[in-house]
Every structure is written in structure tokens, then in C-alpha cells.
Amino acid sequence: MTELASQAQISAEIAAHAADWAADTGRNGEPISAPRLDYPPYRSSILRHPSHRLQPVDPEAAELLAPVFGVADLDPADADLTAQHAGEPIGERIVLAGRVLDASGRPVAGQLVEIWQANAAGRYRHQRDQHPAPIDANFTGAGRCLTGPDGSYRFLTIKPGPYPWLNHHNAWRPAHVHFSLFGTAFTQRLITQMYFPGDPLMPFDPICQSILDPAVRQRLVASYDHELTEPQRHTGYRWDVVLGSTGFEPAAQR
């Protein structure tokens, strides 16, 4: 097994990619609203990114529709990750709420939102997570809900902890919640990660740094929202999601 790189080595690679991006005048100042797929600081991407350019095509047929989910598909209790077991999970109770919008700013109503996350100690309820932090018998860490008519979603959960991984020596993921989102077209499918404001681990993390534009990267960071905080119950974080093209927009809007 090859020796793991140091954080200093990974940080130098991250800085080199950032400098290349900043120097690229071909961008015309446009944001790059996606992570770079070929991003060696995230070692697992080396053999898992396509080497060909993505092939331009207009969506058609099944690509113009998204799956439909109805009230019969879910249990409303699925949105409360703190109430899935006999007891209360350990950790800081939080509400995560926001809206799912399309590229024109319209709400995406009645659509599925799925989340999964580590517990307060940074441990996933997954057999492959062998990080020696405690499992919480009262916390699974998976939830789902349907958006309301205004595109709103809301989960009650526990603030996840950061956790170590083996990308490089002393690698730690910033605390995050995985989000799985659908729009009104197959082409809008999005899986991403939401981060918490002020997390000191973000600059060290090649996964979030694979989004090279700092302003775009910032779109994955939730805001603390005292309006969502309730006395004696939980703090609140707000995070809105904007989905990509459906193929129906005029070309200039894509």
C-alpha cells in the first residue's frame, strides 16, 4: 500500500488547483457551478472521473420528466431523525429547513428530499464506517420528506460531527449532511453535501475544495437562522437549493 500523503501535500495540491482556476481567463468571469470531476487531491476521483468531455445533447423523452412521489410514498415521521428510536439521540438538536427552487427561482413543490448524515460523534450507521467513535443507538441518521407548495423542506435532526477518513494522513471531513434532491426533470437530479457556517475543516477538505469558485462553494454552506431556533428545543439552520436546467428554459437561461 502506498504511503498516505500528508495534509501539507494535499493542501499544496488544493492551492495549485485554486491558482490555476483563478488564472484561467477563459472563464470570462462566469462561475463554474459544479465540482471538477478530475480532482486528484480527492484520491478516489483519480480512477473514477471520465476522461472524455461530456457530450452535449438536448434532453428528450424520459429526461424531461422527474419521478413523482406522493404522500403515500412517505411517512411524515421520516422528517424527524430524532424520533426514530425509543430514546433521544445524543447531540445538539437542530432544524434544517429551506426551499428547493428551479433555475428561474420557482419553487419545486411536492418533490422528494432525502438526507443522511453521521451522528454527533461523527460516526455513520454504516457497516463500512469503522471510525472508533460511538454509535448512538437512538440515531440512524437518514430522513426524507416532500417539499411543500412553496418548495419548502424541514428536518429535525442532530448536528453531525466531523470524522476522519483515509484520503491522506490526518484527513478529516468537515461536518456535513448529505442531500439528495429531485426537480421536475431527470436532468435536475442532484446529490450534494451541506456544510455548517464557520467550519474550520473546510479549507483542508479536497471534496468541498473540488468546487473551485469560492462563491459557488459557499452555496453549500447553511446559514444559522434564529427564526428557526425554538426555545428549549433546538437551534436552526437554513439552506436553500437551486436546481439546474430542465431543458425547457430558453437557451440563454440554461
Add this chain to the structure above:
Amino acid sequence: MTGSAAMTGSAAMAGSAAMGEPPTPGQTIGPFFGYALPYPGDRQLVPAGSPAAVLLHGRVLDGAGAPVPDALLEIGQADPSGALTGRAGSLCRDGHTFTGWGRSATDRAGEYRFSTVLPGPAVPGRPPFLAMVVFARGLLDRLFTRVYLPGYEQQWPADPLLASLPAERRATLIATADATGLAFDVRLQGAGETVFLDFGGQAPPAG
């Protein structure tokens, strides 16, 4: 922001909205989705063994040809008549309603499988296909591709995507019939790399 039309060819550059904000960027699905996203019946668009059921199956492979055991695929498709019905019920399947959508994680051998039906042509005169989206640990954003049915060669010239590809690249998008149904491998990189799609920002500005 309408300047994006000048930058063609990359999904990474797509998505500027005239009215709203640019889209939220993706991130890798990571390794730990297995307890959260798969669910009972996720891969059964129709019950396995039902009269019209076919098995759509294959492997997800990395640039070294090694199986990817931590990928997740989703498909969307028309029914055998070519109709896009868009019915609810994919999370809680009743065994009768065809929702046209399914999800399959890969197993330890990198294999996925769907029990489904052959889609009819949703656009008359064009070859039928299933839409597919690919997620994996190590893959920083989702990839879209298409699974075209075998046969229909005479219709390939009418299909804008297939007509735009050289033969060896086109071949990566055509499923093959086998004893159990349809086989379709997803190669993320290298020899035989699957054609992945860019749906945004590619069209020349209207007018």
C-alpha cells in the same frame, strides 16, 4: 447572466439563470449512502418474473477496469407503448403501477440490476432508450448517460446523440441482449469509457 452561451460544451459551465441564482453544486455521494438511499423494491419497476419483465443489469467499472462496489444508479423510462406516465409510488411500490423510475446500488462485485420493461419510443422515429444517472464514491458529481435498446440501427441516424458519435463511442450506449435480459456496463474512465452527457449550456442562443 446571459454570457454562458459563449462557453459551450461543459456541464461545469452550464446553469446560469437569467432570473434566479446559479445552481447549487453537487458533491460526491460518498461511501456511506447504503443505509439511507436503497429501499425495498427500489430496483423493481415491475415485479421480477412478471410477464413483460426484463432484467437490465451490468457492472460499474473504474479506469483500471475494477468493479465499483459503492455506486448508485437511477433510471427513468417510458412504458412499452412509449408513454411517459409519471405516476407516484416508486418508494412504496404496489406491484401494479408503473412509475417509470427506479434505483439500484451496486453490490460487492460492482453489479447493479433492475427489473423493468422495454421502453417504447417516446419520440416517434427515434430509437428508444432509458435515461440513467450515475453516482459513486470518488465521483464528485453525478453523470448522466442513456441506455439504448439493441436493434433499431436504422433509426440511429435520426437520433441526435447517436448520430453525433463515432461508432466506438456510440457502442458504449447500446445495451446487449443476453439470456437474462439486457446487459449494460458503465465504464467511468479509460478503454470503452461510457459516453456521459451534458444537458446544459450547449445550445446556441435562439435567434
